[in-house]
Amino acid sequence: MEKELEKNIEVITKDITSYIPHNILEIISAYAFSLLMALLIFIIGKWAVNKVVTVLGKVLRKVKGMEETLIRFLENIVYYALMIIVLLTALGKLGVETTSFLAILGAAGLAIGLALKDSLGNFASGVMIILFKPFKVGDTVTAGGVTGTVKEVGIFSSIFVTADNQKIIVPNGSITTGSITNVNAYETRRIDLVIGIGYKDDIKKAKEVLTNVATSNEKVLVDKGISVVVSELAESSVNFTINVWVKTSDYSEVRFYLLENIKLSFDNEGISIPYPQQDVHHYNKI
Numbered sequence: 686m687e688k689e690l691e692k693n694i695e696v697i698t699k700d701i702t703s704y705i706p707h708n709i710l711e712i713i714s715a716y717a718f719s720l721l722m723a724l725l726i727f728i729i730g731k732w733a734v735n736k737v738v739t740v741l742g743k744v745l746r747k748v749k750g751m752e753e754t755l756i757r758f759l760e761n762i763v764y765y766a767l768m769i770i771v772l773l774t775a776l777g778k779l780g781v782e783t784t785s786f787l788a789i790l791g792a793a794g795l796a797i798g799l800a801l802k803d804s805l806g807n808f809a810s811g812v813m814i815i816l817f818k819p820f821k822v823g824d825t826v827t828a829g830g831v832t833g834t835v836k837e838v839g840i841f842s843s844i845f846v847t848a849d850n851q852k853i854i855v856p857n858g859s860i861t862t863g864s865i866t867n868v869n870a871y872e873t874r875r876i877d878l879v880i881g882i883g884y885k886d887d888i889k890k891a892k893e894v895l896t897n898v899a900t901s902n903e904k905v906l907v908d909k910g911i912s913v914v915v916s917e918l919a920e921s922s923v924n925f926t927i928n929v930w931v932k933t934s935d936y937s938e939v940r941f942y943l944l945e946n947i948k949l950s951f952d953n954e955g956i957s958i959p960y961p962q963q964d965v966h967h968y969n970k971i
Contacts, residue, residue: 730771810857829859881922
């Protein structure tokens, strides 16, 4: 029995050893070397990528006008792009065919690009807004069909708050494809008013009243000039155009002041503000 058992064990051992290559040690050492090199490439590559991203961030932060949001986004893009290269290099060292990976990545990138073309367009518009600064946080802007105060400028969208305190999120693509009106772009603004008086009223007296009202408000920038001129002999009125300059922050307050006090002063002086002729006809028909 013992001899038969030894014989069976010897047969099994021969069968197993027949499947083991004679150069097993060389194969193991070769793979071990490749694995070690792949690990070294990955570790050193990751360290180098982090260094590159750190240097890139420092350089970008020294550029005047660069927003932190854009800097971080660019850092992430560069980091993942370089890490893909490092991973492919490490896999290639292990003998993995990376050509198929590149083809898959290319196809995936194309599919993602087509699926997210609107988002990519918004991203490009966000970069343009951040770089060229047509407006900044706190400005009152008309853009993308919305008028409001800018609360946030993001990579893909911007946030506006309207005068009645509504929050509106506007895609950046909608902002850059149309005109942008920035109310706060300059420190001063000009108020333009058109005021009509009746043909029977005294033009010189009306002009004096309008000038006095314009100069009576201390927030009007008198040194920049005040203009009160007859601009049109309209169908039912003699129209004056009043131009005064104010600080941008005082625009609405001074405009409301002028309108109210022009009406009160005209009433006190007996100067009429006629209805448009078409409105008079309408009321007569009623």
